[in-house]
């Protein structure tokens with residue numbers, strides 16, 4: 001193992017010593033699935049009052065729906081009992097602040113590689129993207145008819161989750 005991970009390994013040893021999850025089932029007790037950003041200021045379970053075993057969490061840059069994430073959600077809906085789906089973006093999101101050009105420039109300057117063909121999804125307008133993603137999921141015919149899809153915005157300064165009405 002790389003020395004870069006020695007602190008992590010040490011922390012895990014402590015976690016194992018007091019491991020609370022031995023008999024926790026793999027299906028989420030609260031039937032929840034959360035899609036949110038990879039941002040380090042979001043502790044999803046704490047923010048939403050969830051315990052170990054209560055919800056599934058999908059994360060990516062921006063908490064954005066894309067075809068891979070949408071496939072996971074469909075699977076989670078049918079196979080993993082996830083009937084409540086929350087898409088939660090957040091304030092001060094780096095992915096929403098970034099531009100495609102800025103990302104490409106950073107790659108170029110860090111690696112020397114031409115990144116002009118690299119097309120990660122950055123967010124132009126958070127609320128527009130969030131409402132669009134919620135709508136897309138609600139209209140996905142592969143999801144069960146009783147699925148509930150909700151959008152929300154998390155405030156990294158206060159921890160408040162604002163559920164959006166669209």
Ligand SMILES: [Zn+2]
Nearest residue numbers: 037039093094
């Ligand atoms: Zn973010």
